[in-house]
Amino acid sequence: MSWSVSEVRRMSGVTSRTLRHYHHIGLLEPEDVDPGGRRRYGRRELRRLQRILLLRELGLGLAEIRRVLDDERDEVTALRGHLSTLEAERGRLDTLIETVRRTVDALEGDDVNAIRPEELFEGFDAGRYEERARSTWPEQWERARAATEEMSPEEADRMRAEAVERMERMAAHLRAGTPVDDPAVRAEVADLHRGLTRMWTPDAAAFAHLGRVYAEEGPWREVHEKVAPGLADYQRAAMEDYAHHVLAEDGER
Amino acid sequence: MSWSVSEVRRMSGVTSRTLRHYHHIGLLEPEDVDPGGRRRYGRRELRRLQRILLLRELGLGLAEIRRVLDDERDEVTALRGHLSTLEAERGRLDTLIETVRRTVDALEGDDVNAIRPEELFEGFDAGRYEERARSTWPEQWERARAATEEMSPEEADRMRAEAVERMERMAAHLRAGTPVDDPAVRAEVADLHRGLTRMWTPDAAAFAHLGRVYAEEGPWREVHEKVAPGLADYQRAAMEDYAHHVLAEDGER
DNA sequence: CTTGCGGTTGACGCGACGTCAAGATCTAAC
DNA sequence: GTTAGATCTTGACGTCGCGTCAACCGCAAG
Numbered sequence: 333m334s335w336s337v338s339e340v341r342r343m344s345g346v347t348s349r350t351l352r353h354y355h356h357i358g359l360l361e362p363e364d365v366d367p368g369g370r371r372r373y374g375r376r377e378l379r380r381l382q383r384i385l386l387l388r389e390l391g392l393g394l395a396e397i398r399r400v401l402d403d404e405r406d407e408v409t410a411l412r413g414h415l416s417t418l419e420a421e422r423g424r425l426d427t428l429i430e431t432v433r434r435t436v437d438a439l440e441g442d443d444v445n446a447i448r449p450e451e452l453f454e455g456f457d458a459g460r461y462e463e464r465a466r467s468t469w470p471e472q473w474e475r476a477r478a479a480t481e482e483m484s485p486e487e488a489d490r491m492r493a494e495a496v497e498r499m500e501r502m503a504a505h506l507r508a509g510t511p512v513d514d515p516a517v518r519a520e521v522a523d524l525h526r527g528l529t530r531m532w533t534p535d536a537a538a539f540a541h542l543g544r545v546y547a548e549e550g551p552w553r554e555v556h557e558k559v560a561p562g563l564a565d566y567q568r569a570a571m572e573d574y575a576h577h578v579l580a581e582d583g584e585r
Numbered sequence: 586m587s588w589s590v591s592e593v594r595r596m597s598g599v600t601s602r603t604l605r606h607y608h609h610i611g612l613l614e615p616e617d618v619d620p621g622g623r624r625r626y627g628r629r630e631l632r633r634l635q636r637i638l639l640l641r642e643l644g645l646g647l648a649e650i651r652r653v654l655d656d657e658r659d660e661v662t663a664l665r666g667h668l669s670t671l672e673a674e675r676g677r678l679d680t681l682i683e684t685v686r687r688t689v690d691a692l693e694g695d696d697v698n699a700i701r702p703e704e705l706f707e708g709f710d711a712g713r714y715e716e717r718a719r720s721t722w723p724e725q726w727e728r729a730r731a732a733t734e735e736m737s738p739e740e741a742d743r744m745r746a747e748a749v750e751r752m753e754r755m756a757a758h759l760r761a762g763t764p765v766d767d768p769a770v771r772a773e774v775a776d777l778h779r780g781l782t783r784m785w786t787p788d789a790a791a792f793a794h795l796g797r798v799y800a801e802e803g804p805w806r807e808v809h810e811k812v813a814p815g816l817a818d819y820q821r822a823a824m825e826d827y828a829h830h831v832l833a834e835d836g837e838r
Numbered sequence: 839c840t841t842g843c844g845g846t847t848g849a850c851g852c853g854a855c856g857t858c859a860a861g862a863t864c865t866a867a868c
Numbered sequence: 869g870t871t872a873g874a875t876c877t878t879g880a881c882g883t884c885g886c887g888t889c890a891a892c893c894g895c896a897a898g
Contacts, residue, residue, distance in 0.1 A: 337845070621877085623875085
């Protein structure tokens, strides 16, 4: 008793292409092939196909399925390994979904979540930092002061708005659990760095220091934390990573 | 101010291959290409790359990203669409994980979940059905009776064990939410059908009827429900589908 | 003899690149 | 000027599980 491709197709619902594929990769060989080259499947093959389909439905890859069926690799072990893969995947999806949802909310500007720059920087007093900046990098401080002085109010507003946008994007990375050395975060920090070069060009040490200043207790930190909890520290870590691995000459691999 | 491939790589962490890929598919064109053919990226391109990386991190495909960036397609709309895709995917994963977990439990034979055939068929009385079977298909009933009479006790045990295994597999399909016309379920039912042919060869009507008998109130149903709630009805549906679409000549497409 | 069915073997396509392989070009050292 | 070495280029194949043509072949019925 043996069955042709179309009979197997009718019985099991798999397409002939799938059967050919399984034959090709040696996962399911026909019982025999008649002189005309047509495949014939016996009872054993149908049982095997049945097991293949069950395991496939459970999400195992064909290579893994072959290992289970041929090497008689322990099915339970294989499935348990697969299970943790699946759970990790679901965890990834969970945070991804959460991140996308928040990003949508932020972009929508729901009035509730909307952060207006004026409000964010309200009561902001950089005075405390001026002193130190002036004494540590007097030249850069002078250039920065000159640059900000030349700015029109509209320009200043736009800069603040841009800063908020950057914070929002950074917060998205933070919520996604993206490591600080990920390309996307690197690109973001690189952009921040490029933005700063309009006033001065911080080297590795200065850039890392700036990150730490942002994260210190004080108005800078508050502004960041108002956008998202943990943002200040996250950004500091990202900036330090950038300083070490990108700006420092000896930091590259 | 422009940057070479390796500079961009250092800044953003993307590989040169990725940049070439994005160039190839027109997602990110270099600002210009010098006479030697080397790519150079400007500030605009870096900003674009940054947005690409953010959207990619949120799980969007490159085609979708291009649509958002070029046609200025609404970012929020795109993300919301994406969000529902992600949520559907997570739902799929949820049931998949649950199914795999239960399958592992069943295979492990945790003593707790182990269903011993003797126990399952304990107190089983097919007598109520014999009457009807004998009157409806007298010939087949006679063949079945003869076949079972010839069986050794070991054979009978093995048959019961096989029946339990089949029920377990069916239960896995049920819990996975697999539709009854899925290849994997078809293959399972086909196997059941082949098993029956050792005694007789039911046609479409008889096979569908057998499915309904299994699902009726009574010991057959109880045996199935003991393995998994809903199994009796699920199997009936699967058998009816098989009868209509596979066994019936006019049922195929 | 033709038509049609059911089967066959390639081969490309998908998505987002990784990974060689072979050659071209730029930079610094000699 | 030459040459080594770093950097960069363009192909092209591999991944995973098949879907989807395209072209052809053998067999039975009209």
